[in-house]
Amino acid sequence: MRFKPKPLKSDVKFKCKFCVDCCRGRFIYLTLYDIKRIAEHGHDPQDFVLFTAENGKIRFVLAYREWDLGCVFHDPETGKCRIHDYNPLVCRIYPFMVSHRPLGVEREEPFEYKGKKLWLYYDESCPGIGEGKEIITREEIAELGLNFKEEFDKTDLDGLSKILDEAKK
Ligand code: SF4
Numbered sequence: 001m002r003f004k005p006k007p008l009k010s011d012v013k014f015k016c017k018f019c020v021d022c023c024r025g026r027f028i029y030l031t032l033y034d035i036k037r038i039a040e041h042g043h044d045p046q047d048f049v050l051f052t053a054e055n056g057k058i059r060f061v062l063a064y065r066e067w068d069l070g071c072v073f074h075d076p077e078t079g080k081c082r083i084h085d086y087n088p089l090v091c092r093i094y095p096f097m098v099s100h101r102p103l104g105v106e107r108e109e110p111f112e113y114k115g116k117k118l119w120l121y122y123d124e125s126c127p128g129i130g131e132g133k134e135i136i137t138r139e140e141i142a143e144l145g146l147n148f149k150e151e152f153d154k155t156d157l158d159g160l161s162k163i164l165d166e167a168k169k
């Protein structure tokens with residue numbers, strides 16, 4: 001599923017409908033924090049980490065199934081995430097997105113948070129937006145976005161090697 005960004009201009013109601021569209025057909029970037037946490041729960045990084053190159057840098061993404069491009073942790077029987085309690089930061093942020101520059105979407109505007117200018121979006125393809133009673137605030141989303149960026153910036157091949165060495169002990 002492709003993220004269709006719409007500017008997030010206010011706090012919003014959200015309730016996941018478990019349609020699981022977001023767990024198929026998209027790159028889920030992993031930080032070392034994510035990889036370590038998932039590995040600590042007994043999963044071998046060699047089974048769930050794929051490599052991709054972007055702007056001359058190695059990036060890590062979640063492995064996916066060949067037959068439906070679904071994430072390897074998505075359970076096709078129940079439609080649920082098998083690692084829900086320790087899933088990657090990107091999955092925690094979805095159906096929202098935090099960008100450090102504008103994407104060029106109509107009516108977007110910066111959101112100031114902790115001295116930073118951020119651009120917040122939601123995915124208009126997600127049927128859970130505007131549903132349920134729980135209100136998600138823009139501050140919560142911005143905080144998750146900053147957390148992700150901090151971890152993503154620290155993520156490199158050396159760090160992954162250390163995690164793999166630890167897993168062998
Ligand atoms: S697309 Fe939205 S409603 Fe569907 S599983 Fe993902 S977060 Fe939940």
Ligand code: SF4
Nearest residue numbers: 023071073074081091
């Ligand atoms: S880790 Fe879980 S929430 Fe994230 S894409 Fe995979 S199945 Fe979906």
